[in-house]
Amino acid sequence: xxxHLLLIFYFLPLFYVTHTYGQANISGTINTYAQVTxxxxxxxxxxxxxxxxxxxxxxxxxxxxxxxxxxTGNTSTFGEVTxxxxxxxxxxxxxxxxxxxxxxxxxxxxxxxxxxxxxxQLIRVPVYNTGxxxxxxxxxxxxxxxxxxxxxxxxxxxxxxxxxxxxxxxGFRGGGYEDHGNCFFLxxxxxxxxxxxxxxxxxxxxxxxxxIANRDYGRGKQANGGGGGNNHNAGGGGGSNAxxxxxxxxxLRAGFGQCAGDKAGQGxxxxxxxxxxxxxxxxxxxxxxxxxxxxxxxxxxxxxxxADEIDNNSGDIISANGNxxxxxxxxxAGGGGGGGSIHLEVTTFTNNLTVQARGGNGxxxxxxxxxxxxxPGGGGSGGVIKSSTILxxxxxxxxxxxxxxxxxxxxxxxxxxxxxxxxxxxxxxxxVAVITTIPQSTTSSGCVLPVEWLSVDxxxxxxxxxxxxxxxxxxxxxxFTVERSFDGSAFEELANLPAGGTTYESTTYAWQDPYPIAGxxxxxxxQTDFNGNTSLSEVVEVVPKGVFQASLFPNPLSEGQxxxxxxxxxxxxxxxTAYNQVGQQIIYHKSVLAxxxxxxxxxxxxxxxxxxxxxxxxEGRQQTLPLIVR
Numbered sequence: 135x136x137x138h139l140l141l142i143f144y145f146l147p148l149f150y151v152t153h154t155y156g157q158a159n160i161s162g163t164i165n166t167y168a169q170v171t172x173x174x175x176x177x178x179x180x181x182x183x184x185x186x187x188x189x190x191x192x193x194x195x196x197x198x199x200x201x202x203x204x205x206t207g208n209t210s211t212f213g214e215v216t217x218x219x220x221x222x223x224x225x226x227x228x229x230x231x232x233x234x235x236x237x238x239x240x241x242x243x244x245x246x247x248x249x250x251x252x253x254x255q256l257i258r259v260p261v262y263n264t265g266x267x268x269x270x271x272x273x274x275x276x277x278x279x280x281x282x283x284x285x286x287x288x289x290x291x292x293x294x295x296x297x298x299x300x301x302x303x304x305g306f307r308g309g310g311y312e313d314h315g316n317c318f319f320l321x322x323x324x325x326x327x328x329x330x331x332x333x334x335x336x337x338x339x340x341x342x343x344x345x346i347a348n349r350d351y352g353r354g355k356q357a358n359g360g361g362g363g364n365n366h367n368a369g370g371g372g373g374s375n376a377x378x379x380x381x382x383x384x385x386l387r388a389g390f391g392q393c394a395g396d397k398a399g400q401g402x403x404x405x406x407x408x409x410x411x412x413x414x415x416x417x418x419x420x421x422x423x424x425x426x427x428x429x430x431x432x433x434x435x436x437x438x439x440x441a442d443e444i445d446n447n448s449g450d451i452i453s454a455n456g457n458x459x460x461x462x463x464x465x466x467a468g469g470g471g472g473g474g475s476i477h478l479e480v481t482t483f484t485n486n487l488t489v490q491a492r493g494g495n496g497x498x499x500x501x502x503x504x505x506x507x508x509x510p511g512g513g514g515s516g517g518v519i520k521s522s523t524i525l526x527x528x529x530x531x532x533x534x535x536x537x538x539x540x541x542x543x544x545x546x547x548x549x550x551x552x553x554x555x556x557x558x559x560x561x562x563x564x565x566v567a568v569i570t571t572i573p574q575s576t577t578s579s580g581c582v583l584p585v586e587w588l589s590v591d592x593x594x595x596x597x598x599x600x601x602x603x604x605x606x607x608x609x610x611x612x613x614f615t616v617e618r619s620f621d622g623s624a625f626e627e628l629a630n631l632p633a634g635g636t637t638y639e640s641t642t643y644a645w646q647d648p649y650p651i652a653g654x655x656x657x658x659x660x661q662t663d664f665n666g667n668t669s670l671s672e673v674v675e676v677v678p679k680g681v682f683q684a685s686l687f688p689n690p691l692s693e694g695q696x697x698x699x700x701x702x703x704x705x706x707x708x709x710x711t712a713y714n715q716v717g718q719q720i721i722y723h724k725s726v727l728a729x730x731x732x733x734x735x736x737x738x739x740x741x742x743x744x745x746x747x748x749x750x751x752x753e754g755r756q757q758t759l760p761l762i763v764r
C-alpha cells in the first residue's frame with residue numbers, strides 16, 4: 135500500500151540576525167558573597183563558609199567590613215575610633231586553586247591585618263570581556279551583618295548604562311526601634327551607653343565597630359553609626375562616613391513631673407577613608423514609649439566599577455545613598471543613613487553622568503498638636519567618591535549630607551522646627567574625590583592558573599557556526615571541550631581538541647560546528663589540565679543566519695503527531711523522501727516553503743514499527759534523519 139505524506143504549513147515570519155555575544159546584558163545581583171572563616175598569609179589561602187559560586191580563574195574582591203576598635207568609656211568620646219585595624223582595606227586577586235571550601239589565590243595578599251572574626255568577606259567580581267549593558271537596575275545584596283553591601287564588576291570595553299546602578303540603603307543597618315517604658319523625672323538619663331534591659335536609650339546605628347554587649351543602646355555614637363536617642367523621646371543621630379553625621383533632636387518642652395529628653399543621639403564619627411572603603415553608617419533609633427517611634431535608616435553600600443569606558447545612554451545615575459529616616463508619631467525619630475562609597479577605575483566617560491553618595495534625611499516627628507515637641511532624627515553625612523582619574527566636567531558628583539528632621543504639628547507652648555536636631559556636617563560639602571587605584575599584589579604565590587582566558591567568540595555562517603577562543607597563557611593544559619546549549623543552562627559536549635600544554639604566549643583556537651541548530655544557541659569552552667582540574671570560559675550566544683536545519687519530533691514516534699521542524703534561509707522547493715529499512719522509497723512529497731523557522735505536521739498513516747530514513751532536500755543541500763516508529 136502506498137502511503138501519502140500530508141503537509142500542513144504554518145508560515146512563521148522570522149528575521150534571523152547573526153549576533154556574537156559581545157555585550158553582556160546585566161541587571162539585578164551579579165556578585166557572589168562568602169564569609170572568610172580563616173586566612174593563611176603564608177600559602178595565600180582563604181577558607182570560606184561556602185565556596186559555592188566561585189570557580190578557578192575568578193576575579194575576587196577581599197574586603198574587611200568591620201573590626202575597628204573604639205572608645206568604650208561613658209563619656210562624649212564613646213564610639214570614637216582608636217584603631218581601624220583591617221577594616222576598610224580591600225584588594226583584588228584571582229582564584230587559582232579550589233580544595234573544598236579553601237581557595238588559594240594567585241598572588242600574595244597586599245594587606246596582612248585582616249581579621250576573620252569581623253566581617254571579612256570574599257566577593258566574586260564578574261568580568262565582562264567584550265563590554266556590558268545595564269538593561270535593568272543593577273545592584274548588590276544588602277549587608278546582613280556578615281556579607282553583602284558591595285556591588286563590584288569589571289568590564290573590558292564599554293559599560294553602557296541604560297538603567298540605574300545603585301546600592302542605596304544597603305550598607306550598615308540603622309538601629310531598630312524598641313518601645314520603652316515611661317521615665318522618672320528625677321533621673322537625668324545622660325549616659326552614653328545603656329544595655330537593652332535598661333530601657334533608657336534607643337539602639338545605636340551599626341558601624342565599622344561591632345556592638346559591645348550591654349553598651350549597644352544610648353546616645354553615644356557607634357563609630358560611624360549614629361547614637362540612639364535617650365529617655366525621653368529624643369531623636370537618633372545620623373550615620374556617617376568621611377564626615378560626621380548630624381545629632382538627633384531633643385524634646386523641646388516637658389511638663390511638670392516629666393523627663394526633659396534633652397540627650398539626643400550623637401552623629402556618627404568621621405572616618406579616615408585614605409586607601410579604605412567604608413559603607414555608610416546606620417542612623418540611631420529614636421527613643422519612645424508610645425509605640426510611635428522609629429528606628430534609624432540604613433547607610434549606603436559600596437560600588438566598585440572597573441571599565442575602560444562608561445557610556446550613560448539613559449540619564450540614569452550611579453548611587454550609594456543613605457536612606458532617609460521615617461516619620462515618627464509622638465515619639466523620637468531615627469537618624470538618616472550615612473552615604474556609602476563609590477570607587478571608579480574608569481578611563482573615559484561618555485555623555486553626562488551623575489554619581490551620588492548622599493546622606494539620608496533625619497526622620498520627622500508628628501507631635502499631634504501637643505505641647506511636648508518630640509525629638510526628630512539627625513541627618514546622615516555624605517559619603518565618598520574615589521576615582522582613578524580626575525573626573526571630567528560631564529560627570530556630576532553629589533556627596534551632600536542629609537538635613538535634620540523637623541517637629542511637625544506642634545501645639546501651644548512648643549515651637550515648630552528641628553528641635554535641636556542637626557544637619558550632618560557633610561551637608562553640601564564637595565565630594566571626597568581621591569585619585570587612587572585598587573590595591574593588588576604583583577607577587578606570585580607560586581599558584582599558577584591553568585589558563586588565562588582572553589576572549590570567546592561565536593559567528594554564524596549559512597552552513598556552520600565558527601567558535602574561536604584566545605588565551606593569554608597556558609599551564610599544564612591538556613585539552614579543550616566545546617560545549618553547546620539550547621537554553622544557556624544545560625550544556626552538551628560537541629568536540630575535544632588538544633591544548634598547548636604550557637606556553638606563556640597568547641594562543642588562539644577555533645572549531646566549526648557543522649550542524650548548527652535553528653534559533654538562539656549558547657557555546658562555552660571547558661579547559662582541562664593534566665591533573666584533571668578544569669576551568670570554564672564565559673558563555674557566548676549566537677543566532678544563526680540562513681541556516682538550513684531540519685529535525686523530527688517526537689522521535690521515536692509511538693503515538694501522536696509527527697512534526698518536522700525546518701529552518702530555511704529563503705523561499706525554496708523542498709523534497710521530502712522516506713525510505714524503509716531495505717532502502718525502498720515509501721513516501722515522496724515536494725512543496726515550496728517560505729523562509730524562516732516552521733513546524734510542519736506530517737501524516738505517515740499507520741507505518742509498521744521499524745527504522746526509517748527521512749531525507750530532506752533543498753537547493754544544493756540535504757539532510758537525512760533517522761525515524762523510529764514503535
